[in-house]
Amino acid sequence: MDRRYWPYFSGFVGAMDGVHVCVKVKPELQGMYWNRHDRTSFNIMGICDLNMLFTYVWNGALGSCHDTAVLTTAQDSDAEFPLPPTDKYYVVDSGYSNKQGFLAPYRSSRNGVVRYHMSQFNNGPPPRNKQELFNRCHASLRSVIERTFGVWKKKWRILCEFPRYNTHVQKRVVMATMGLHNFIRISNYFDEDFAEVMEHTDISDTNSENDEGDMETTAIADGDQMANTRENIADMLWENQNNFR
Template identity: 80%
Template sequence: MFLRICGHNEVQRDVGLRFGRTQETVKRKFFEVLNATELLACDYINTPTSEELLRIPERLIMDRKYWPYFSGFVGAMDGVHVCVKVKPELQGMYWNRHDRTSFNIMAICDLNMLFTYVWNGAPGSCHDTAVLNTAQEKDSEFPLPPGDKYYVVDSGYPNKQGFLAPYRSSRNTVFRYHLSQFENGPPPRNMQELFNRWHASLRSVIERTFGVWKKKWRILCEFPRYNMKVQKQVVMATMGLHNFIRISNFTDDDFGEQMGHAEMENINFEGDLGDTETTEIAEGDLMANIRDNIAKSLWANRNNLY
Protein backbone atom coordinates (compact mmCIF):
# COMPACT_ATOMS: atom_id res chain seq x y z
CA MET A 1 0.00 0.00 0.00
CA PHE A 2 2.85 2.36 0.85
CA LEU A 3 4.53 1.70 -2.50
CA ARG A 4 1.30 2.33 -4.44
CA ILE A 5 0.90 5.70 -2.72
CA CYS A 6 4.52 6.79 -3.17
CA GLY A 7 5.25 5.16 -6.51
CA HIS A 8 1.97 6.02 -8.25
CA ASN A 9 0.67 8.89 -6.10
CA GLU A 10 -2.61 7.04 -5.62
CA VAL A 11 -5.13 8.42 -3.14
CA GLN A 12 -5.69 6.37 0.00
CA ARG A 13 -9.33 5.68 -0.91
CA ASP A 14 -8.34 3.98 -4.17
CA VAL A 15 -5.58 2.04 -2.42
CA GLY A 16 -8.12 0.82 0.13
CA LEU A 17 -10.38 -0.43 -2.65
CA ARG A 18 -7.46 -2.14 -4.39
CA PHE A 19 -6.35 -4.00 -1.25
CA GLY A 20 -9.76 -4.48 0.34
CA ARG A 21 -8.95 -2.38 3.41
CA THR A 22 -10.61 0.59 5.02
CA GLN A 23 -9.20 4.06 4.39
CA GLU A 24 -8.34 4.29 8.09
CA THR A 25 -6.21 1.14 7.81
CA VAL A 26 -4.47 2.43 4.70
CA LYS A 27 -3.66 5.73 6.42
CA ARG A 28 -2.36 4.03 9.56
CA LYS A 29 -0.19 1.57 7.64
CA PHE A 30 1.12 4.29 5.32
CA PHE A 31 2.48 6.26 8.25
CA GLU A 32 3.87 3.16 9.96
CA VAL A 33 5.88 2.26 6.86
CA LEU A 34 6.80 5.90 6.20
CA ASN A 35 8.33 6.21 9.68
CA ALA A 36 10.19 2.92 9.23
CA THR A 37 11.60 3.80 5.81
CA GLU A 38 12.66 7.24 7.05
CA LEU A 39 14.75 5.46 9.69
CA LEU A 40 16.05 3.09 7.00
CA ALA A 41 17.31 6.12 5.06
CA CYS A 42 19.67 6.93 7.92
CA ASP A 43 21.46 3.65 7.21
CA TYR A 44 21.53 3.99 3.43
CA ILE A 45 22.36 7.67 2.90
CA ASN A 46 25.94 7.67 4.14
CA THR A 47 27.57 11.09 4.45
CA PRO A 48 31.27 10.66 3.63
CA THR A 49 33.86 11.36 6.33
CA SER A 50 36.92 13.56 5.79
CA GLU A 51 39.02 10.42 5.24
CA GLU A 52 36.57 9.07 2.68
CA LEU A 53 36.56 12.39 0.82
CA LEU A 54 40.32 12.06 0.34
CA ARG A 55 39.90 8.82 -1.62
CA ILE A 56 39.76 8.90 -5.40
CA PRO A 57 36.52 7.33 -6.73
CA GLU A 58 37.24 4.11 -8.59
CA ARG A 59 34.75 4.96 -11.33
CA LEU A 60 36.58 8.23 -11.92
CA ILE A 61 39.93 6.53 -12.45
CA MET A 62 38.35 4.10 -14.92
CA ASP A 63 36.90 6.85 -17.11
CA ARG A 64 39.55 8.44 -19.33
CA LYS A 65 37.21 11.27 -20.26
CA TYR A 66 37.56 12.69 -16.77
CA TRP A 67 40.77 11.19 -15.38
CA PRO A 68 43.23 12.64 -14.54
CA TYR A 69 41.75 16.05 -15.36
CA PHE A 70 39.08 16.08 -12.63
CA SER A 71 41.20 14.25 -10.06
CA GLY A 72 39.74 16.29 -7.18
CA PHE A 73 36.15 15.20 -7.89
CA VAL A 74 34.31 13.71 -4.90
CA GLY A 75 30.68 14.13 -5.97
CA ALA A 76 28.09 16.21 -7.82
CA MET A 77 25.73 18.64 -6.11
CA ASP A 78 22.54 20.35 -7.21
CA GLY A 79 19.08 21.37 -6.07
CA VAL A 80 15.76 19.93 -7.15
CA HIS A 81 12.19 20.99 -6.41
CA VAL A 82 9.61 18.68 -4.85
CA CYS A 83 5.90 19.56 -4.74
CA VAL A 84 4.40 20.24 -1.32
CA LYS A 85 1.04 21.34 0.07
CA VAL A 86 1.32 24.40 2.32
CA LYS A 87 -1.04 26.67 4.25
CA PRO A 88 -2.24 29.77 2.36
CA GLU A 89 -0.21 32.11 4.57
CA LEU A 90 3.02 30.27 3.63
CA GLN A 91 2.48 30.06 -0.10
CA GLY A 92 4.56 33.15 -0.85
CA MET A 93 7.61 31.57 0.79
CA TYR A 94 7.24 28.21 -0.92
CA TRP A 95 6.05 29.48 -4.33
CA ASN A 96 8.68 28.84 -7.01
CA ARG A 97 9.14 30.31 -10.49
CA HIS A 98 7.13 27.45 -12.01
CA ASP A 99 4.00 28.70 -10.25
CA ARG A 100 3.70 25.95 -7.67
CA THR A 101 4.62 25.41 -4.04
CA SER A 102 7.68 23.27 -3.45
CA PHE A 103 10.72 22.41 -1.39
CA ASN A 104 14.16 23.15 -2.82
CA ILE A 105 16.05 19.95 -1.95
CA MET A 106 19.86 20.15 -2.13
CA ALA A 107 21.56 16.81 -2.64
CA ILE A 108 25.00 15.38 -3.33
CA CYS A 109 25.57 12.09 -5.16
CA ASP A 110 28.56 10.00 -6.19
CA LEU A 111 29.35 8.37 -9.54
CA ASN A 112 27.35 5.29 -8.51
CA MET A 113 24.18 7.45 -8.49
CA LEU A 114 23.91 7.13 -4.71
CA PHE A 115 22.75 10.06 -2.60
CA THR A 116 25.46 10.89 -0.06
CA TYR A 117 24.02 14.05 1.50
CA VAL A 118 20.62 15.77 1.61
CA TRP A 119 19.54 19.18 2.89
CA ASN A 120 15.80 18.72 3.08
CA GLY A 121 12.97 21.23 3.20
CA ALA A 122 14.22 24.67 2.11
CA PRO A 123 11.38 26.83 0.72
CA GLY A 124 10.94 26.67 -3.03
CA SER A 125 11.56 30.41 -3.40
CA CYS A 126 15.16 30.02 -2.13
CA HIS A 127 18.04 30.27 -4.58
CA ASP A 128 20.40 27.28 -4.68
CA THR A 129 23.26 29.35 -3.24
CA ALA A 130 21.10 30.38 -0.27
CA VAL A 131 20.25 26.73 0.41
CA LEU A 132 23.94 25.79 0.35
CA ASN A 133 24.85 28.63 2.70
CA THR A 134 22.10 27.59 5.12
CA ALA A 135 23.24 23.97 5.07
CA GLN A 136 26.84 24.93 5.80
CA GLU A 137 25.84 27.30 8.59
CA LYS A 138 23.34 25.04 10.34
CA ASP A 139 24.80 21.56 9.78
CA SER A 140 28.05 21.04 11.66
CA GLU A 141 28.46 17.73 9.82
CA PHE A 142 28.21 19.18 6.32
CA PRO A 143 30.79 17.19 4.28
CA LEU A 144 33.00 20.03 3.05
CA PRO A 145 35.72 18.57 0.80
CA PRO A 146 39.27 18.99 2.14
CA GLY A 147 42.15 20.73 0.36
CA ASP A 148 41.85 20.68 -3.41
CA LYS A 149 38.93 18.22 -3.48
CA TYR A 150 35.58 19.50 -4.74
CA TYR A 151 31.98 18.85 -5.73
CA VAL A 152 31.07 19.76 -9.30
CA VAL A 153 28.21 22.27 -9.30
CA ASP A 154 26.37 24.33 -11.89
CA SER A 155 26.70 28.09 -12.24
CA GLY A 156 23.96 28.68 -9.68
CA TYR A 157 26.61 28.06 -7.03
CA PRO A 158 29.79 29.97 -6.21
CA ASN A 159 33.11 28.75 -7.58
CA LYS A 160 34.75 28.64 -4.15
CA GLN A 161 36.83 26.15 -2.17
CA GLY A 162 35.17 22.75 -2.29
CA PHE A 163 32.83 23.66 -5.17
CA LEU A 164 33.90 23.64 -8.82
CA ALA A 165 31.56 25.65 -11.05
CA PRO A 166 31.75 26.20 -14.83
CA TYR A 167 32.93 29.35 -16.57
CA ARG A 168 30.12 31.89 -16.58
CA SER A 169 29.25 34.15 -19.48
CA SER A 170 29.70 37.89 -19.03
CA ARG A 171 28.84 41.01 -21.00
CA ASN A 172 31.97 40.60 -23.11
CA THR A 173 32.22 36.81 -23.44
CA VAL A 174 29.70 34.03 -23.93
CA PHE A 175 30.62 30.50 -22.87
CA ARG A 176 28.32 27.59 -23.70
CA TYR A 177 27.66 25.09 -20.91
CA HIS A 178 24.75 22.70 -21.47
CA LEU A 179 25.49 19.56 -23.45
CA SER A 180 22.68 20.25 -25.92
CA GLN A 181 24.45 23.46 -26.91
CA PHE A 182 27.48 21.44 -28.02
CA GLU A 183 25.51 18.62 -29.62
CA ASN A 184 23.53 21.03 -31.80
CA GLY A 185 26.37 23.42 -32.54
CA PRO A 186 30.09 23.66 -33.30
CA PRO A 187 32.67 21.97 -31.03
CA PRO A 188 34.17 23.93 -28.12
CA ARG A 189 35.86 27.07 -29.45
CA ASN A 190 38.31 27.65 -26.58
CA MET A 191 39.60 26.06 -23.39
CA GLN A 192 36.78 27.58 -21.31
CA GLU A 193 34.08 25.98 -23.43
CA LEU A 194 35.93 22.68 -23.54
CA PHE A 195 36.09 22.72 -19.75
CA ASN A 196 32.38 23.55 -19.56
CA ARG A 197 31.55 20.71 -21.94
CA TRP A 198 33.28 18.03 -19.85
CA HIS A 199 32.27 19.62 -16.56
CA ALA A 200 28.63 19.42 -17.69
CA SER A 201 29.14 15.81 -18.72
CA LEU A 202 30.59 14.86 -15.34
CA ARG A 203 27.95 16.82 -13.44
CA SER A 204 25.14 15.10 -15.34
CA VAL A 205 25.31 12.22 -12.85
CA ILE A 206 23.28 14.28 -10.35
CA GLU A 207 20.68 15.05 -13.02
CA ARG A 208 20.42 11.37 -13.89
CA THR A 209 20.14 10.48 -10.20
CA PHE A 210 17.32 12.99 -9.71
CA GLY A 211 15.72 11.64 -12.87
CA VAL A 212 15.65 8.04 -11.60
CA TRP A 213 14.41 9.15 -8.18
CA LYS A 214 11.53 11.28 -9.50
CA LYS A 215 10.53 8.78 -12.18
CA LYS A 216 10.20 5.99 -9.65
CA TRP A 217 8.38 8.02 -6.96
CA ARG A 218 5.58 10.00 -8.62
CA ILE A 219 4.44 11.39 -5.28
CA LEU A 220 7.38 13.81 -5.57
CA CYS A 221 6.36 15.58 -8.76
CA GLU A 222 2.59 15.22 -9.16
CA PHE A 223 -0.26 16.91 -7.29
CA PRO A 224 0.84 17.24 -3.64
CA ARG A 225 -1.43 15.44 -1.18
CA TYR A 226 0.53 15.82 2.07
CA ASN A 227 1.64 18.71 4.23
CA MET A 228 5.22 19.87 4.73
CA LYS A 229 6.08 17.56 7.62
CA VAL A 230 4.88 14.44 5.82
CA GLN A 231 6.38 15.42 2.46
CA LYS A 232 9.79 15.98 4.11
CA GLN A 233 9.51 12.45 5.48
CA VAL A 234 8.56 11.20 2.01
CA VAL A 235 11.66 12.86 0.51
CA MET A 236 14.00 11.13 2.95
CA ALA A 237 12.18 7.80 2.78
CA THR A 238 12.24 7.63 -1.01
CA MET A 239 15.87 8.74 -1.20
CA GLY A 240 16.74 5.96 1.25
CA LEU A 241 14.81 3.45 -0.88
CA HIS A 242 16.60 4.79 -3.98
CA ASN A 243 19.96 3.99 -2.37
CA PHE A 244 18.67 0.65 -1.05
CA ILE A 245 17.70 -0.47 -4.56
CA ARG A 246 21.02 0.67 -5.99
CA ILE A 247 23.18 -0.88 -3.25
CA SER A 248 21.22 -4.14 -3.38
CA ASN A 249 22.07 -4.56 -7.08
CA PHE A 250 18.52 -5.47 -7.96
CA THR A 251 17.74 -5.46 -11.68
CA ASP A 252 16.02 -2.13 -12.14
CA ASP A 253 14.89 -0.65 -15.46
CA ASP A 254 15.11 2.97 -14.29
CA PHE A 255 18.71 2.65 -13.13
CA GLY A 256 19.59 0.50 -16.12
CA GLU A 257 18.34 3.13 -18.54
CA GLN A 258 20.35 5.95 -16.96
CA MET A 259 23.50 3.95 -16.25
CA GLY A 260 23.55 3.10 -19.93
CA HIS A 261 24.25 6.75 -20.69
CA ALA A 262 27.81 7.93 -20.17
CA GLU A 263 26.30 11.38 -19.95
CA MET A 264 22.94 12.99 -20.24
CA GLU A 265 21.81 16.13 -21.92
CA ASN A 266 21.79 18.69 -19.14
CA ILE A 267 18.08 18.97 -18.61
CA ASN A 268 17.68 21.87 -16.24
CA PHE A 269 14.90 20.39 -14.12
CA GLU A 270 14.11 23.56 -12.20
CA GLY A 271 15.18 26.30 -14.56
CA ASP A 272 18.22 27.40 -12.56
CA LEU A 273 19.69 28.91 -15.72
CA GLY A 274 17.36 31.88 -15.30
CA ASP A 275 18.96 32.65 -11.96
CA THR A 276 22.54 32.13 -13.02
CA GLU A 277 22.31 34.60 -15.89
CA THR A 278 21.25 37.44 -13.61
CA THR A 279 23.02 36.68 -10.34
CA GLU A 280 26.60 37.75 -9.73
CA ILE A 281 28.49 35.23 -7.61
CA ALA A 282 31.94 35.90 -6.18
CA GLU A 283 34.62 33.36 -7.02
CA GLY A 284 37.55 32.15 -4.93
CA ASP A 285 41.14 32.26 -6.19
CA LEU A 286 41.88 28.63 -5.27
CA MET A 287 39.05 27.13 -7.33
CA ALA A 288 39.62 29.62 -10.15
CA ASN A 289 43.20 28.38 -10.40
CA ILE A 290 42.14 24.73 -10.26
CA ARG A 291 39.56 25.36 -12.97
CA ASP A 292 42.08 27.15 -15.19
CA ASN A 293 44.61 24.32 -14.78
CA ILE A 294 41.98 21.70 -15.70
CA ALA A 295 40.89 23.77 -18.70
CA LYS A 296 44.48 24.15 -19.95
CA SER A 297 45.12 20.41 -19.57
CA LEU A 298 41.90 19.51 -21.40
CA TRP A 299 42.70 21.95 -24.21
CA ALA A 300 46.22 20.55 -24.60
CA ASN A 301 44.76 17.03 -24.92
CA ARG A 302 41.57 17.93 -26.80
CA ASN A 303 42.34 15.59 -29.72
CA ASN A 304 42.25 12.59 -27.35
CA LEU A 305 38.93 13.41 -25.64
CA TYR A 306 36.47 12.25 -28.28
Protein backbone atom coordinates (compact mmCIF):
# COMPACT_ATOMS: atom_id res chain seq x y z
CA MET A 1 0.00 0.00 0.00
CA ASP A 2 2.99 2.32 -0.45
CA ARG A 3 1.63 5.41 -2.19
CA ARG A 4 4.72 5.57 -4.39
CA TYR A 5 3.61 2.40 -6.14
CA TRP A 6 -0.09 1.84 -5.53
CA PRO A 7 -2.30 1.93 -7.53
CA TYR A 8 0.09 2.88 -10.32
CA PHE A 9 2.04 -0.40 -10.43
CA SER A 10 -0.91 -2.63 -9.53
CA GLY A 11 0.18 -5.20 -12.12
CA PHE A 12 3.53 -5.82 -10.39
CA VAL A 13 4.17 -9.48 -9.54
CA GLY A 14 7.96 -9.42 -9.15
CA ALA A 15 11.29 -7.89 -10.12
CA MET A 16 13.77 -9.61 -12.43
CA ASP A 17 17.47 -9.12 -13.10
CA GLY A 18 20.72 -10.95 -13.72
CA VAL A 19 23.70 -11.31 -11.39
CA HIS A 20 27.13 -12.82 -11.93
CA VAL A 21 28.61 -15.54 -9.69
CA CYS A 22 32.24 -16.57 -10.11
CA VAL A 23 32.94 -20.05 -11.46
CA LYS A 24 36.04 -22.17 -12.02
CA VAL A 25 36.37 -23.63 -15.52
CA LYS A 26 39.01 -25.30 -17.62
CA PRO A 27 41.27 -22.95 -19.64
CA GLU A 28 39.76 -24.04 -22.93
CA LEU A 29 36.28 -23.01 -21.69
CA GLN A 30 37.17 -19.65 -20.23
CA GLY A 31 36.19 -17.73 -23.35
CA MET A 32 32.55 -18.82 -23.00
CA TYR A 33 32.37 -17.92 -19.30
CA TRP A 34 34.41 -14.72 -19.49
CA ASN A 35 32.28 -11.67 -18.67
CA ARG A 36 32.86 -7.97 -19.21
CA HIS A 37 34.15 -7.63 -15.66
CA ASP A 38 37.18 -9.71 -16.68
CA ARG A 39 36.40 -12.91 -14.81
CA THR A 40 34.70 -16.24 -15.45
CA SER A 41 31.17 -16.47 -14.12
CA PHE A 42 27.65 -17.74 -14.38
CA ASN A 43 24.98 -15.22 -15.33
CA ILE A 44 22.17 -16.04 -12.88
CA MET A 45 18.71 -14.72 -13.74
CA GLY A 46 16.52 -14.28 -10.67
CA ILE A 47 12.98 -13.14 -9.96
CA CYS A 48 11.89 -12.02 -6.50
CA ASP A 49 8.78 -10.63 -4.83
CA LEU A 50 8.45 -7.59 -2.57
CA ASN A 51 9.31 -9.73 0.46
CA MET A 52 12.77 -10.38 -1.00
CA LEU A 53 11.97 -14.04 -1.66
CA PHE A 54 13.39 -15.71 -4.76
CA THR A 55 10.44 -17.01 -6.79
CA TYR A 56 12.35 -18.22 -9.85
CA VAL A 57 15.94 -18.69 -10.93
CA TRP A 58 17.60 -19.67 -14.22
CA ASN A 59 20.88 -21.05 -13.00
CA GLY A 60 24.16 -21.44 -14.84
CA ALA A 61 24.03 -19.41 -18.05
CA LEU A 62 27.45 -18.54 -19.45
CA GLY A 63 28.97 -15.37 -18.08
CA SER A 64 29.45 -14.03 -21.62
CA CYS A 65 25.67 -14.11 -22.25
CA HIS A 66 23.67 -10.90 -22.21
CA ASP A 67 20.70 -10.79 -19.82
CA THR A 68 18.22 -10.76 -22.70
CA ALA A 69 19.77 -13.96 -24.09
CA VAL A 70 19.47 -15.62 -20.67
CA LEU A 71 15.78 -14.67 -20.50
CA THR A 72 15.15 -16.01 -24.00
CA THR A 73 16.88 -19.28 -23.15
CA ALA A 74 14.87 -19.66 -19.95
CA GLN A 75 11.57 -19.06 -21.73
CA ASP A 76 12.44 -21.40 -24.60
CA SER A 77 13.90 -24.17 -22.44
CA ASP A 78 11.66 -24.20 -19.38
CA ALA A 79 8.05 -25.19 -20.03
CA GLU A 80 7.20 -24.01 -16.51
CA PHE A 81 8.69 -20.54 -16.85
CA PRO A 82 6.30 -18.33 -14.80
CA LEU A 83 5.18 -15.90 -17.48
CA PRO A 84 2.82 -13.37 -15.82
CA PRO A 85 -0.89 -13.25 -16.71
CA THR A 86 -1.95 -10.77 -19.38
CA ASP A 87 -2.55 -7.88 -16.98
CA LYS A 88 0.54 -8.53 -14.81
CA TYR A 89 4.27 -8.00 -15.29
CA TYR A 90 7.76 -8.18 -13.86
CA VAL A 91 9.66 -4.91 -13.58
CA VAL A 92 12.99 -5.11 -15.41
CA ASP A 93 15.84 -2.70 -16.09
CA SER A 94 16.94 -1.08 -19.34
CA GLY A 95 18.88 -4.18 -20.38
CA TYR A 96 15.57 -5.86 -21.27
CA SER A 97 12.89 -5.03 -23.82
CA ASN A 98 9.55 -3.54 -22.82
CA LYS A 99 7.34 -6.40 -23.94
CA GLN A 100 4.43 -8.55 -22.82
CA GLY A 101 4.91 -9.45 -19.16
CA PHE A 102 8.05 -7.31 -18.71
CA LEU A 103 7.81 -3.62 -17.81
CA ALA A 104 11.02 -1.73 -18.64
CA PRO A 105 11.87 1.97 -18.12
CA TYR A 106 11.87 4.68 -20.74
CA ARG A 107 15.14 4.95 -22.61
CA SER A 108 17.00 7.93 -23.95
CA SER A 109 16.25 8.74 -27.58
CA ARG A 110 17.14 11.24 -30.27
CA ASN A 111 14.76 13.67 -28.59
CA GLY A 112 16.85 13.78 -25.44
CA VAL A 113 18.28 11.97 -22.46
CA VAL A 114 15.86 10.33 -20.04
CA ARG A 115 17.40 9.55 -16.66
CA TYR A 116 16.80 6.19 -15.03
CA HIS A 117 19.38 5.25 -12.38
CA MET A 118 18.55 6.30 -8.81
CA SER A 119 21.97 7.91 -8.44
CA GLN A 120 21.08 10.31 -11.26
CA PHE A 121 18.04 11.52 -9.32
CA ASN A 122 19.77 11.55 -5.93
CA ASN A 123 22.56 13.75 -7.30
CA GLY A 124 20.55 15.86 -9.71
CA PRO A 125 17.33 17.82 -10.20
CA PRO A 126 13.90 16.21 -9.68
CA PRO A 127 12.16 14.48 -12.60
CA ARG A 128 11.66 16.90 -15.47
CA ASN A 129 8.81 15.09 -17.23
CA LYS A 130 6.49 12.12 -16.88
CA GLN A 131 9.05 9.73 -18.37
CA GLU A 132 11.63 10.57 -15.72
CA LEU A 133 9.07 10.43 -12.91
CA PHE A 134 8.03 6.98 -14.12
CA ASN A 135 11.68 5.92 -14.30
CA ARG A 136 12.41 7.10 -10.78
CA CYS A 137 9.43 5.22 -9.31
CA HIS A 138 10.18 2.20 -11.48
CA ALA A 139 13.84 2.13 -10.38
CA SER A 140 12.82 2.44 -6.74
CA LEU A 141 10.40 -0.48 -7.07
CA ARG A 142 12.85 -2.60 -9.06
CA SER A 143 15.59 -2.07 -6.46
CA VAL A 144 14.09 -4.94 -4.42
CA ILE A 145 15.86 -7.44 -6.69
CA GLU A 146 19.18 -5.65 -6.18
CA ARG A 147 18.69 -5.69 -2.41
CA THR A 148 17.79 -9.37 -2.58
CA PHE A 149 20.91 -10.23 -4.57
CA GLY A 150 22.94 -8.01 -2.25
CA VAL A 151 21.91 -9.68 1.01
CA TRP A 152 22.23 -13.13 -0.61
CA LYS A 153 25.82 -12.51 -1.68
CA LYS A 154 26.74 -10.80 1.59
CA LYS A 155 25.53 -13.69 3.72
CA TRP A 156 27.19 -16.44 1.67
CA ARG A 157 30.65 -15.17 0.86
CA ILE A 158 31.38 -18.42 -0.94
CA LEU A 159 29.54 -16.84 -3.88
CA CYS A 160 32.05 -13.98 -4.08
CA GLU A 161 35.29 -15.83 -3.36
CA PHE A 162 37.42 -17.46 -6.04
CA PRO A 163 35.56 -20.78 -6.50
CA ARG A 164 37.20 -24.03 -5.52
CA TYR A 165 34.62 -26.21 -7.24
CA ASN A 166 33.69 -27.22 -10.75
CA THR A 167 30.64 -25.84 -12.55
CA HIS A 168 28.35 -28.67 -11.45
CA VAL A 169 29.05 -28.12 -7.76
CA GLN A 170 28.95 -24.34 -8.10
CA LYS A 171 25.42 -24.54 -9.56
CA ARG A 172 24.37 -26.58 -6.55
CA VAL A 173 25.92 -23.98 -4.23
CA VAL A 174 23.84 -21.28 -5.92
CA MET A 175 20.60 -23.20 -5.47
CA ALA A 176 21.39 -24.28 -1.90
CA THR A 177 22.17 -20.75 -0.74
CA MET A 178 19.06 -19.35 -2.43
CA GLY A 179 16.99 -21.98 -0.65
CA LEU A 180 18.55 -21.03 2.69
CA HIS A 181 17.95 -17.35 1.88
CA ASN A 182 14.23 -18.04 1.40
CA PHE A 183 14.08 -20.25 4.52
CA ILE A 184 15.47 -17.48 6.71
CA ARG A 185 13.09 -14.95 5.22
CA ILE A 186 9.99 -17.14 5.52
CA SER A 187 10.87 -18.20 9.08
CA ASN A 188 10.86 -14.57 10.25
CA TYR A 189 14.08 -15.03 12.19
CA PHE A 190 15.84 -11.83 13.10
CA ASP A 191 18.76 -11.60 10.71
CA GLU A 192 21.34 -8.82 10.77
CA ASP A 193 21.95 -8.91 7.02
CA PHE A 194 18.26 -8.60 6.17
CA ALA A 195 17.78 -5.96 8.87
CA GLU A 196 20.59 -3.85 7.44
CA VAL A 197 19.35 -3.92 3.87
CA MET A 198 15.74 -3.26 4.92
CA GLU A 199 16.80 0.09 6.38
CA HIS A 200 17.06 1.41 2.81
CA THR A 201 14.07 1.61 0.49
CA ASP A 202 16.17 2.93 -2.39
CA ILE A 203 19.74 2.04 -3.29
CA SER A 204 22.19 3.38 -5.81
CA ASP A 205 22.37 1.08 -8.81
CA THR A 206 25.57 2.43 -10.31
CA ASN A 207 27.14 -1.01 -9.96
CA SER A 208 24.31 -2.82 -11.70
CA GLU A 209 25.32 -5.52 -14.17
CA ASN A 210 23.50 -3.55 -16.86
CA ASP A 211 24.47 -0.02 -17.83
CA GLU A 212 23.59 2.53 -20.46
CA GLY A 213 25.64 0.66 -23.03
CA ASP A 214 23.16 -2.20 -22.98
CA MET A 215 20.55 0.01 -24.57
CA GLU A 216 22.38 -0.08 -27.87
CA THR A 217 22.46 -3.87 -28.06
CA THR A 218 19.00 -4.68 -26.77
CA ALA A 219 16.23 -5.65 -29.16
CA ILE A 220 13.60 -3.01 -29.93
CA ALA A 221 10.56 -3.33 -27.66
CA ASP A 222 7.89 -5.60 -29.11
CA GLY A 223 4.15 -5.35 -28.55
CA ASP A 224 1.99 -2.31 -27.96
CA GLN A 225 0.32 -3.49 -24.75
CA MET A 226 3.26 -2.86 -22.44
CA ALA A 227 3.99 0.45 -24.15
CA ASN A 228 0.42 1.50 -23.42
CA THR A 229 0.69 0.20 -19.86
CA ARG A 230 3.84 2.24 -19.31
CA GLU A 231 2.24 5.37 -20.78
CA ASN A 232 -0.84 4.98 -18.59
CA ILE A 233 1.27 4.60 -15.44
CA ALA A 234 3.42 7.59 -16.42
CA ASP A 235 0.31 9.73 -16.99
CA MET A 236 -1.15 8.78 -13.61
CA LEU A 237 2.13 9.48 -11.83
CA TRP A 238 2.52 12.85 -13.52
CA GLU A 239 -1.06 13.85 -12.62
CA ASN A 240 -0.27 13.05 -8.99
CA GLN A 241 3.30 14.29 -8.98
CA ASN A 242 2.79 16.33 -5.81
CA ASN A 243 2.73 13.02 -3.91
CA PHE A 244 6.33 12.35 -4.92
CA ARG A 245 8.00 15.60 -3.90
